[in-house]
Amino acid sequence: MQAMLAARDLACRRGERLLFRGLSLALSRGEACHVAGPNGIGKTSLIRILAGLLRPFHGSVECRASIGLLDERHALDPQVPLDRALAFWSELDGSGASLMAAHRERLGLADLADVPVRYLSTGQRKRAALARLLGQRAPVWLLDEPLNGLDTAGTELVETLIAEHRAAGGACVVASHQPIRLTEGTRLEITDFAA
């Protein structure tokens, strides 16, 4: 099967430091990879390279589908109520108001539609970013620390959403220093590629 996302022989340099080298990965439909490693090893840097936001020092990335990126930058207008902040994206993504309302409900945000984004808690903001990710309907998910700020139920929900995404033919890379349940997923330890 042809890979949806393939990275070949990546090296990453930040400032004067070479973080990793010789790193390759390939994901086909339905596959997932947990990128693991301690703080500062280069997980976020790898996600940003895969997303096309950071140029690798060496190597290449090929992606045959659109990417949904979830990271610490939630890109939700802090000044407007949650439903308007999400509507901005659902209009751009063409996913429709009723579908976004269903995503809000699924993420446990139904009662927060009128609350300005700046008043949301850390976990609520993460849930809102996940609602936007669902609305985006991108086949390749790049999730950077998706469990940060989430309670136990939120963690289980993320694991379920990833499983559903894969079952629907999507692929997923998850960078997380926390354990995450990815059925039959692969694990990539960045320390194995430390320069």
Ligand SMILES: Nc1ncnc2c1ncn2[C@@H]1O[C@H](COP(=O)(O)OP(=O)(O)OP(=O)(O)O)[C@@H](O)[C@H]1O
């Ligand atoms: N723009 C930059 N210039 C120089 N160094 C940087 C830059 N951005 C990140 N770094 C350094 O690169 C290293 C890797 O950072 P990165 O955020 O990729 O790590 P991480 O594995 O995601 O860490 P964490 O688990 O703490 O989120 C860190 O030492 C960081 O200080």
